[in-house]
Amino acid sequence: MSIQLTQISKNYGEQKAVNQISFSAKKGEVVGFLGPNGAGKSTTMKILTGFIKPTEGSVLVNDVDVVVNPIEAQKNIGYLPEHNPLYLDMYVKEYLQFSAAIHKIDLSKIDEAIEKVGLEKEAHKKIGQLSKGYRQRVGLAGAILHNPDVLILDEPTTGLDPNQLVEIRQLIKELGKDKTVLFSTHIMQEVEAVCDRVIIINKGEIVVDKQLKELKESNKQVITVGFDYKIEEQFLQRLPNVDSIKNNYDNSWTITFVSKEDMRPKLFDFAQEHGLKILELNSENKNLESLFRELTQ
Incomplete structure (x- = not known):
């Protein structure tokens, strides 16, 4: 495995930022790492890169222990942090030459990285003159400059326009063919556009770790229905295949069903049998966004 985290925890005083999380990732895999603000994503990524040490647990990158030998592990890692730290007074090529010198790699790799991230037209400019989107590209060029086996990208598409998004998506997918x-x-x-697998973290703990395809093929349907007068939740529990029920306000309910069958006709039949009128009805399959909200709210 390129990445192997085992029972990682990180405490800040009495606050537990990350609590006993474990996961692994292999070469050729693009893993989406999701969670609300404060869930522990950035802390986990900083632990993976050796920037901070875990309170307990082990971290391996290409079988190198990040805690014991962080410098050796970092040779295998390309990292683009959330707040992309760049020297704004440097020219793009000057900055990448500086990065190349740190990694002790051939300067010929600079033009290759510039081309990969689409920076050719901006390479002669100072970083401080660039838009936020192009600064992200400079950070990404720096991350891939030494051809690492593992890429850790924290919010890499921040500030990109729609055209740039498509290009960076394609780049990440391309890089994911022979990297983790x-x-x-x-x-x-x-x-959904880039990843093969999704890990969702909430309050420092992993709540989902599944292949994206598996999540997309979920049999869950979410139906919002409004009736003409108020009823009790227990009454709706009589419906078949009910997974969960939530009262939105007054007579409006959100009902999650587990079934491949379209449950809207069942709702209409149920309403008719019990003398109810349906005033609103909206249906959606359980997508990644609705699953994320459900698990992290």
């Missing part, structure tokens, strides 16, 4: 990519974002469409 851990990709953190708040944008669900990005995950």
